Each structure stands twice: as structure tokens, then as C-alpha cells.
Amino acid sequence: MNDRDPRYDAPDSPRSVGWVEAQRVVLASGDNPFVLESGTSLAEVEVEYETYGSLNADASNAILVCHALSGDAHVAGWDARAEQDERPWRSRKPGWWDAMVGPGKFIDTDCYFVVCSNVLGSCYGTTAPASLDPDTGKPYGLRFPVVTVEDWVQLQHRLITHLGIERLHTVIGGSLGGQQALEWALAFPNLVDRCVVLAASPRLSAQGLGFNAVGRHGIMNDPAFVEGDYYDGEPPAIGLAAARMLAHITYLSEQGMDNKFGRRLRSSDKPAFGFGIEFEVESYLDYQGRSFAERFDANSYLYITRAMDYYDAAARWGDGDLGAACRRIKAATMVVSFSTDWLYTPDQCRELGATLLRVGAPVTYLNLPSPYGHDAFLVEIDMLGPLVRDFLASDQGAES
């Protein structure tokens, strides 16, 4: 633990949820398989999740947090397994939204019972392509069924039911997590009081589909990929790193990258006239790619980006008409975009806000100024946090 990042609260800080034990639960097995949107079913599904705070007597204070592409169930605090398990980076920093979630923080674990589960197909504890297929005893690889945002939400419903929660005070998430929050309000309109959709729209643009396609192209054409059956050997780290480098550019903004790196060279004033890593931005992306490839499974990356591609709330619930879909929603909804986010743009998020308004649903839409692009939902906590806190405290829930 000696290399822990000093910027973060220590586990014993009064504002940290402290050491957290991740939990796992079997939510599909034997006579209760999990049927996916594709029609395929999984006979066994285990889900990794974490909880923070305490569920109150009438189970009315539950907040479901949904993670994004590379996130996991570990939202806040310090992983109790940090030193002995396969996730060494967990000893260096706390959960991905630790600045938001904790005692006295914006999502206050002294008041709320916060739940987050790792999505189906991800590589952090929930059943995934790297899991053993009970039919063969070998890792699924690409034989794992394609999963969707809808599947994730259905599985989360099983989880909260298991936890004794009937309805959610709030469901909240950013990016792909924001799409899960939206899907919750659409699929279970009577079970969600508040829905917070951050940096997410009802569907990915053609440009976003294109970026995902290029990322997967890199992975699937890496010779180490061997059709997804690489678990006995070296993983397709180069292809995965390339996918992450590219995706990382889409998470930042042009302005943010210019502020952070500009055209600075790494170690000299003059160009080296070669093809090595020379600009600071090249060095940064190379590092991001490599470190991601060490902590993420390439097959999971394929599955999660495909879920991102497929999600289309209007197609799913309104036969292509977003207004018709939104008429289902009973939750009070807050939609937040960030001014320089070009993956799920302010225009796309505004369309969701405006459509909810048009169909008479209670909605707040805010576009926050930020140079941090899509990543702003993870970074701009000082600006976002108070808005979330106040929205949680409002009594505008569906049944109120």
C-alpha cells in the first residue's frame, strides 16, 4: 500500500466508506436461468456487487449506481481485497466515484443505501466471457451470448429483489451507466422514483458506432486474439491497448487535450524526426492503452462496446419514437450533459430532456460547462455533486 496516491482520502477518513468487501450472489441457476434480450439464456449467472450505507426499515432509501464501460461495482472506498487479489491498482486509489459517494458526500451513505453491481459480461467478478462455461468447463470466449443494456437492467432487478428492495429511491449513472439509468425508468416505470442520466443519450451516434467498430477491429485482428480463445496464452494486449487509446481520445475534449498536453514534446525542444513516442499526448495515450490492457479483458471490451452500440431507447420502447418511449417514464428525471462532451453530446442529451418535457414527464435538463469532455461526469464533482444531492433530496418522485 506504500504507493497509494496521496490525493485520495485514506480508508479511515470520516468521508470515506472505508474498507469495502465486495460480495457475490448467484442470480440465475438451474431452474431459474437468465434469458437475454437476444433470446439466448445463461444457466448460471453470478453477480459481483458492493453496497454502502444501510437499507432503512421500509427499504425506501436505496440508490442504484450504474457503472460505465470500464467501471465496476467498486464505486467508493477501498477494496478490502486490494492486497491479495488480482486487482493491484485497487491499492492505489479508491472506487471510481469516491468523490461522490460516502459519509456526508453528495450521495450521502449516512442517508442512503447505495448499491452497484458489475455488469454481465464485464471482467470484474460478474459472469463474463472469461468465466467457465458449465457445459464445457472452459472459458466462454466468444461463445458467451451478446448482452445488452436491457439485460443489465433486468439482472440488476434480480439483484435488488434479492437485497429486499422493491423500488429504487434513485437510479443514477454516467455514460453507459446513464443509459442503464434511463432503461430502468423505461423498463420498470413503477419501481423508480428518480432517474439521473449523466453524459448519456438514448442512443449512440453513427460516429460513436464507428469508433467502437475501429476499436473492435484492432482487438479482433490482433493475432493473439485467436477468435477469443486466448485465455490459455497471451491476451490480445496490443489490440486492446489500441482500442483504449482511441476511446480515450473520445472521452476527452479537443480543448481539454490542448490544455493538458498541447503540442509539447516529452523530452526535448526539437523533434527527433522519427516514429517513437515523442509528443506528450502520445506518451499519455500509450500509457493509458498499456495499463488498460493489464486490467481489462479484451472479450469483455467487445461485449460491452456492442451493448453500447445496440442500445436505442426509442427503438426499444417507442418503435423508433423517443416521445412514445418517454411517455412510459414515471420517475422524476435529471439529465446532465457537459459542454465539451462529443461522445454523448449536449445536443443529444438536450433532445432527451426536451422530449421528456414534451410528453409531460418531470424533468430537469442541465448542460454544465466543462473542458473535460465526456469524462466530466467523473471529474466535475464540485459542480455536479450539489445538483445530484439536491435532486436526491427533492420529493418529486413518481409516487410522491
Add this chain to the structure above:
Amino acid sequence: MNDRDPRYDAPDSPRSVGWVEAQRVVLASGDNPFVLESGTSLAEVEVEYETYGSLNADASNAILVCHALSGDAHVAGWDARAEQDERPWRSRKPGWWDAMVGPGKFIDTDCYFVVCSNVLGSCYGTTAPASLDPDTGKPYGLRFPVVTVEDWVQLQHRLITHLGIERLHTVIGGSLGGQQALEWALAFPNLVDRCVVLAASPRLSAQGLGFNAVGRHGIMNDPAFVEGDYYDGEPPAIGLAAARMLAHITYLSEQGMDNKFGRRLRSSDKPAFGFGIEFEVESYLDYQGRSFAERFDANSYLYITRAMDYYDAAARWGDGDLGAACRRIKAATMVVSFSTDWLYTPDQCRELGATLLRVGAPVTYLNLPSPYGHDAFLVEIDMLGPLVRDFLASDQGAES
């Protein structure tokens, strides 16, 4: 020739420059080597170029057109070699700016003598990584020296001198070609009367550097790349295709991609729940990547993107101060950006226009509305053409 695209003028159309014979000339050899910006020199340089129209008696009607990343000397008309050489796609469509250049067209070859040469390091006839190194008798590969925009302009100067042209009526180009036009006005302020910079800024942004880095990562990590020495075997087509797919997204705009592809599936209303090519945008990018890999050399792609990275007019001519650099310019300059171009953005181009204005140089800056993104300089000829035509006819040249 049977599969020629019917959208294009036939070679015998009165508005076509007709069949064009590309020419080659040795511009460096023996006691006249070509010294590069890096300090390295090339003992032999041959340049492929094309000309259209006739040089007038006092050689005052010469327009130099500069091509972009994947372009070549073949600006207009039909390649006389189309049927017998290594460039079969040339039989299907004319030069890359045929809509702009020809008899009676916006750059009127009845009035002007138009010259375009393939840049050093590109794979269309000028000396390049695929050329034989006279010292070894083998292709240069990565032993080819790194080239820069400045090198290209210096070599173009040798070419026009060879053609009997002392000063240019106009130098014009889009994207990387626009940077060459700008560099001409900076490096040879007394030899350029008019300079037209389209969809180009004085430097690439950090985001652009990042995209280039990801593209090269794909090529250089393709196992077929073998450190650039692949000319005896299969080229790194998968890596090059990936680089092109990615770059292609940056040439379009979000709006343009949504207009053109949206989220349409290629062959069905319902997703296939797999990882095949399913969305139309995936199919389009896959095609673009594959076809590019058939007609472009991966090493050339590395060299040209690196030249794009390195170009920085302010660093080169103003010690980092764009205003100081611009004070050199005597040419009348027209800078044109396109509203949805996010590779060389309107903001970046406006900075060039505003800086030229500030230092008292004659400049016109226009931001044209277009959904076609960076590609607009190739597409929006109806809007761009008249502006270029009128600017060429103006008598605001440096010496006028």
C-alpha cells in the same frame, strides 16, 4: 474502363482536362542532393507531377496545387496510364479535384497553368520508402528519412524552377495541402502572390496528434509490418485499414455521419447479436479501410502523418509566436474553414485569419457552413469554387 463511374465527366467532355500524362523529373542527384529539415540528405529524388493548361509567355499564370494526405499529383482529368499501370481505380474516376480544375472550371485551365506534384514520401511516383535506396539496392523502408511540410515545399520550389516558373500566381491546397500553401507563403514570401489555405490551420491539435498516434500504432504493431521491411511479402494491410477507418471518421462530421448512415442496419431491422459488420457505418468504414490498404503504402502513411504532426508554422517561423511568423507573409491570403470540420476546426483557422489581419497582411477568412466536416474542401465545390475563382482573379497579389 467499363466500370467508370457515370457521375464524372468523360475524358472528352469540354470541361475535362482530358487524358493526362503524368511526368517525372529527377530534382536531386549526385552533386545536387536534397537536404531535409532533419539534416539528413537524399542523394536521389525523383518527383512525379502533372500540369494542366499552358504557361504564358511571362510565366505569370502558374498555380501550384498541393495535395493532402492520401492525394497525389493527379488533380484533374483521366490518367493516361489508367489501363496499364498499378493504379486501376484511376480508370473509374478522374483526379481528386476534377470538379475544381479544368477548362472553364473554377481554377480555369484555359487561363492558368496548374501544377501539382506528389509529395516526397508518398507512394504515387515520387521518391518514397518503397523506392530503392541507391546505397543498398533495396527499398528504404524505415531507413527513409523523416520528411516535413517544409521539405515538400522546398522540393516543390525545385520543381517550379525546373518548369521555368519564378513566382507563383497562387499556391492552393486543403488540409495538409493547405499547410503546404501556408508554408510556401512563409518560406518564399517574395515568390507567392496569392495563398489559399483550405481546411487547414498552422498546426495540428493535441487531439489530432492523438489520432495519428493511434493510426500508426495499428500499422507498426501489425505483424506483417516487420519494421517496415515488408516489400518482399504481404503488406500490413490490416493495420493500415484500421488507421484509415479511424482517419475517415475524423474527415466526416457527426452530423454528416448521422445524415449518411444513422444507426441503420445493413440487412435487417433487428440486430444479429454478434460481432460481425452489422451497422451501415461499420460496413462503410470497413470498405474504406480495405480499399485504402489496396492503394496506399503503409510506410508512406507513417511518414505523411508524421509530417502532419510536426508542422507548426508559429514554431518554425515565429519562435512560437504565430503573429511573428505571419509578419513574413506578403501574399494575399484566403483562409477557408468549414463549420463541421473538427480536424482543423473553424476556431483554429479563424486564429490564422485573425492573426494575419492583426499583423496587417491582406487576408480574407471565411467559415463555410457544411455538414461534410473536413472533407468539405473536396465536396463543397459549388460553394467553394466561386470564392476561389474570384480570389484568383483579384489583383491583390504581393507585387501588384
